Amino acid sequence: MTPYPLSLPLAGRRVVLVGGGTAAARRLPGFLAAGARVSLVAAELTPAVHAYVDAGRVAWQARDFAEVDLDDAWLVCLADPAAADTVLAAAERRRVFCVPAEDQAPDNRAATTGSVALVGSGPGDPELITVKGRRLLAEADVVVADRLVPGMLLDALRPGVELVDASKIPYGPSVAQEEINRVLVDRALAGRSVVRLKGGDPFVFGRGGEEVIACVAAGVPVIVVPGVTSSVAAPALAGIPVTHRGVAHGFTVVSGHLPPGHPESLVDWGALARLGGTLVVLMGLKNLAKITTALVEHGLDPTAPVGVVQEGSTDRQRALRSTVGEVAADVAADGIRPPAVVVIGPVVDALGSARR
Ligand SMILES: C[S@@+](CC[C@H](N)C(=O)[O-])C[C@H]1O[C@@H](n2cnc3c(N)ncnc32)[C@H](O)[C@@H]1O
Known part of the structure; x- marks a missing residue:
């Protein structure tokens, strides 16, 4: 089953973190940054986790997990595999969502990396872009556009969008492609949603394949939105x-x-x-x-x-x-x-x- 992605408003809400090791240390900053009231339940803590207790930033129950710990909790995070059965069963009974620590973003970069969408703009009439392409364009932070894309699509971008004119990148044809790849990857790694807008279809003499390869090599999520080819x-x-x-x-x-x-x-x-x-x-x-x-x-x-x-x-x-x-x-x-x-x-x- 595909999990349903959510951003939870946790400010002022009680979150129970079960476990006191490195998995807990990784998750604590995120919960605190979201403003959650974190209750830590673990018999022992690593020094890094103990530092949060010493600083008064989290409450600590120095014992094994018990169902009563879920009183008033909005969320429980399982950071101790040995407690999995007990915690999952209690969370199920209490109808409190339980997130295994391992299921969350493995590092900060994954949490902040943006993405690249290679969008085919169609042959020239701005109404010949796909519905999906149009939506992604409306949501984009950065648009890297080719010469043959319909100008009216660019006219409709929201204020503040960075528009990179790929046809003006001042190098020879092969270096220019490397430079375009670099711009796509740089902006996405900076956490921005990038649309690479290309005439017609991105994979019909559009060099879209090279851009996909560059994004994948850099660990940047990339999708292709086909276009109406000329x-x-x-x-x-x-x-x-x-x-x-x-x-x-x-x-x-x-x-x-x-x-x-x-x-x-x-x-x-x-x-x-x-x-x-x-x-x-x-x-x-x-x-x-x-x-x-x-x-x-x-x-x-x-x-x-x-x-x-x-x-x-x-x-x-x-x-x-x-x-x-x-x-x-x-x-x-x-x-x-x-x-x-x-x-x-x-x-x-x-x-x-x-x-x-
Ligand atoms: C680099 S290729 C890109 C093709 C594009 N990816 C596509 O699927 O239509 C550029 C060529 O596509 C053709 N082309 C693009 N737009 C066109 C249009 N509106 N009318 C006629 N030919 C077009 C021309 O042959 C042009 O030289």
């Missing part, structure tokens, strides 16, 4: 379904940031030319002529339809329809700029006159 949403909003019954039974999303033949490219353009279905290319405008030439060289029909969608879902959205053989020239002639998605395949015409 690879599907931008075509959809231009009237291009990436699959369509009887037309395409699959779609492949690739990055075109490296041209075909580049030694670091992980994309097999020859295989893609023969694959069929729909090919969606992100970050492909700069290398579009080389990409389409390679696809045709490997057998793709140069008359195959292509759709290009710039700034999908925003009020600056533009789209053009072309063919594999002509799209590079058409994009240049129309002045299409990044961010844009290139969609190749018969789905481009699947909706016919219903395509916008």
Whole structure:
């Protein structure tokens, strides 16, 4: 059963701490900081615990636990395993919550560490973020935002939020990622709730995986909130379904940031030319002529339809329809700029006159 997390208001309330050893020494400061009236029940105390008694900060019953100790108690903390059966049974009968000392935060850092949420903002329309992403954004202490996130989401942050513009971090691309990781970890270890807001989906060419690895390595709790990816949403909003019954039974999303033949490219353009279905290319405008030439060289029909969608879902959205053989020239002639998605395949015409 998953325990229900609670923060208890203990000020002025009686808390019974059973045990006088190191577990009790660890728990005492927290109870005292919460303003609890602590009654210590233990036959013996370590010097550290005795110091609290000597200072008059806790009352001490120098004996074994007895059920009567729970009179007027709001909470009992079990810091002596040998007394477990007796204390748990008495607490059950009295309906007093019993917390085993070991079940609590093992060290101060765990109690004060914040967290990181990698949140996908969607393609640009501020209404395309998820409900969960929106809630976490509203609760965040720190927001680390990419260039392509919708500005209106940042406009709606609560006052006092620290906003870190990740696109302005002044290093080369790989060092910049290390610096972003460092900011996420630093802020979270300082106890703050951090939202890392990323365009589209955090795990689609978003480097979200690297940030997860950095957080886990630093012991920072991290979650991922998926987003609406531009690879599907931008075509959809231009009237291009990436699959369509009887037309395409699959779609492949690739990055075109490296041209075909580049030694670091992980994309097999020859295989893609023969694959069929729909090919969606992100970050492909700069290398579009080389990409389409390679696809045709490997057998793709140069008359195959292509759709290009710039700034999908925003009020600056533009789209053009072309063919594999002509799209590079058409994009240049129309002045299409990044961010844009290139969609190749018969789905481009699947909706016919219903395509916008
Ligand atoms: C670094 S990738 C990030 C992709 C993002 N994680 C996603 O899931 O949409 C950036 C590329 O995504 C595409 N992109 C992002 N937003 C777009 C939009 N609103 N319209 C068209 N393409 C977009 C472009 O190809 C752009 O170069």
